[in-house]
Amino acid sequence: MVENQRWLNILAHLVLIAGVLVVAFPVYIAFIASTHEPSAFVSGVVPLLPGSNAANSYADVLTGGVSSQMSVPISLMLKNSMIMALSIAIGKIVISILSAFAIVYFRFPFRQAAFWMIFITLMLPVEVRIVPTFQVISNLGMLNSYAGLSIPLIASATATFLFRQVFLTIPDELMEAARIDGAGPLKFFKDILLPLSRTNIAALFVILFIYGWNQYIWPILVTTDDKYQTIVAGIKRMADVVDSEPLWNYIMATSVLAMLPPVVVVIMMQRLFVKGLVETEK
Template sequence: MVENRPWLNILTHAVLTLGVAIIAFPVYLAIIASTHDGGAFLRGVVPLLPGPHLLDNYGRMLGQGMSTSGAPPLTLMLANSLLMAILIAVAKIAISITSAYAIVYFRFPFRILAFWIIFITLMLPVEVRIIPTFKVVSDLGLLNSYAGLTIPLIASATATFLFRQFFLTVPDELMEAARVDGAGPMKFFRDILLPLSRTNIAALFVILFIYGWMQYLWPMLVTTDTKFYTIVMGIKRMAAVADADPQWNLVMAAVVLAMLPPVLVVIFMQRLFVKGLVETEK
């Protein structure tokens, strides 16, 4: 029984509104700051209303960048980050779903041991193994390359575990029916398991895309050529200029542009993302 108390509805909506305001206010400040000139922040008062320099700031950052930061224009860095995020997300999902399929549906020696070895790598994120990983990438000549940016990050024990748990819930009758119809292992995987895994793939894609987009430490180590800078690296360089005050209006314009791709991915895949997280019955 749900109680209908108007004061309780008002209270809950007030709490939700307050929470949204607290979370959204820094984003609002970033957007407002990106519409002013640099002098607006030297006066010591943060403006709360939009300024007249929106097109100038965004056009400058996309076309020229900030010369004092040593970073290229945002167009190139956004493209690098987008390519890196997509490659990491797609490769992680492809490797994880195939490895989980092999572990669940193929009877080979030590398959359970293989799964637990994969699972144990959760305790070894890239930050823990960064020195040997960098040494391997350097010896292979992958510094300043898209392969060096993405290959060391494409394995995912978490995604393998999630796909394995989902495959264990698929009724064995589906596999038997496919076998009776003459479907081989790859046809069963392509025509039955992949469609059933659609919401799981969508949810993982959103999470892994944001993971790849937000990478900072690894790209900073393996890239010295500005052609391979990512947007997160660029923002850090813009905010940490030497012997000068940061141009916060331009930095905030870069921050707003950097927020757009993850936000758009979440918006367009929101339905599948939520369904993949909460759905329990297939």
């Protein structure tokens, strides 16, 4: 049993504070950089205090006053990233929960083999199969489209495995009771399994939303039309200037704005997210 000693509490808080500072310091530097003139970073010395250019930097970024650095408005890039992230998160959850439901509650030949075939795909991330995936998307005419951005990333063996483990912890008596009451498979799934999986769905949604939002290689590969450009790819293109110095205040202001939607999702779903990660019993 761990004793409740004052010095242990102080040590634990110091460690937590140090961890927060290490994680938050790059974010702080990004915000500070967005408040200064771009010339403040030419010397290589990074200021640690806010400057007086914050209002101008964010106003120019949001109103499209940096057309020389960006070919599309920030609002459009944020919209594209939002559509992509939501499509990936919702699509992964829907497909994974249905496949886990079929594997756990239906008896069909090679049921376990089907599960392990899904699970083995964890060894083949997008980067490994990116060339054949691109070829398929190209042949289907899905380049430069929201479908091309999201559909190849929807399948998720990890989410299927997690939902399978959740369903295995649900007592069989619930299924038998539902069967006695005349509930069919879909009613059992909708009225019993979905409510019991609510916290797990919330936790997975947060993780998968951030995963989709931070995608970089795939959006660059499948989009040549600027109107489908995502925010992460847009930041990279803003930094890739040839004949002049990058406008770091605009780049960092865009980076700060790009962090806001994932932060909002985490804050809004924090309670369910934590509960879904630590919950072990139903």
